Amino acid sequence: MPTAELRDLTVHIDTGRWSETVLEAVNLAVPAGRITALLGESGCGKSMIAAAITGLLPASANSTGQVHIDGAAVRDERTWRQLRAGTVGLVPQSDVTAFVPDETVGAQLIDLHRLHRARSVEDACAAALYPIDGFDLFPHQHSAGQIQRAALAAALLPAPRLLIVDEPTASLDTGTGYEVWTNLREYADTGAAVLAITHDAALLIDTGVTDRMVFMRHGRITVAGPTTEIRTLEDPYVRGFFQQSGQ
Numbered sequence: 001m002p003t004a005e006l007r008d009l010t011v012h013i014d015t016g017r018w019s020e021t022v023l024e025a026v027n028l029a030v031p032a033g034r035i036t037a038l039l040g041e042s043g044c045g046k047s048m049i050a051a052a053i054t055g056l057l058p059a060s061a062n063s064t065g066q067v068h069i070d071g072a073a074v075r076d077e078r079t080w081r082q083l084r085a086g087t088v089g090l091v092p093q094s095d096v097t098a099f100v101p102d103e104t105v106g107a108q109l110i111d112l113h114r115l116h117r118a119r120s121v122e123d124a125c126a127a128a129l130y131p132i133d134g135f136d137l138f139p140h141q142h143s144a145g146q147i148q149r150a151a152l153a154a155a156l157l158p159a160p161r162l163l164i165v166d167e168p169t170a171s172l173d174t175g176t177g178y179e180v181w182t183n184l185r186e187y188a189d190t191g192a193a194v195l196a197i198t199h200d201a202a203l204l205i206d207t208g209v210t211d212r213m214v215f216m217r218h219g220r221i222t223v224a225g226p227t228t229e230i231r232t233l234e235d236p237y238v239r240g241f242f243q244q245s246g247q
């Protein structure tokens with residue numbers, strides 16, 4: 001049984017001024033102990049999947065289908081709140097939204113540690129490569145790369161069994177990004193299910209950390225499977241992905 005599963009999930013957004021089906025009949029399994037990479041062009045629905053699998057779809061969304069966590073369909077906001085308080089962790093694409101604005105990042109990380117007592121602050125910061133000399137800064141006083149790593153530290157502190165990272169290395173230099181991917185691999189090896197959204201094809205392939213790859217287009221999953229099998233496919237979009245990374 002995968003840690004998380006989307007079953008026939010369709011999401012329609014209607015803002016009143018604009019409406020669109022952003023996810024269509026999506027089936028996706030995120031197994032324990034694995035890194036599943038979610039890939040696809042901008043706007044294809046990757047972050048919407050992150051929102052669906054963490055119970056954070058926008059208010060303008062209507063959905064059909066199911067999201068299962070640990071084999072059970074999650075149907076209400078109360079259950080989602082409980083899951084997000086420990087089992088399910090998210091590093092959002094806008095990393096700064098992981099924090100409240102008017103408290104230092106250090107204070108917020110310490111609060112998270114006190115709440116969960118799952119991992120030490122030092123350990124989570126080391127895994128996220130977040131330098132603790134940023135502790136006394138407020139979120140907006142961080143660089144994009146610093147707050148990205150702080151958001152990963154915050155997500156790791158409760159030791160979630162399902163971790164979703166939305167572009168975790170987008171603001172990092174190649175060397176730091178490489179280490180972050182390697183540490184995410186180590187985290188998955190502890191038994192966690194990791195869903196990683198990224199455009200960073202080169203780094204993803206160089207590090208060789210992913211077990212499974214899922215490609216999306218226009219709100220649909222087009223190709224999914226073990227990385228070793230995906231590499232051999234002739235699908236032009238998949239080939240383009242590997243060529244982009246120089247493989």
Ligand SMILES: Nc1ncnc2c1ncn2[C@@H]1O[C@H](COP(=O)(O)OP(=O)(O)OP(=O)(O)O)[C@@H](O)[C@H]1O
Pocket residue numbers: 013015020022040041042043044045046047048049058060093
């Ligand atoms: N909060 C929101 N309210 C309404 N529509 C949204 C919202 N967030 C995203 N969308 C729409 O959902 C669709 C999918 O967006 P999504 O953010 O999932 O794309 P993505 O694949 O993550 O793109 P990128 O790689 O650029 O981050 C887009 O058409 C977008 O306009």
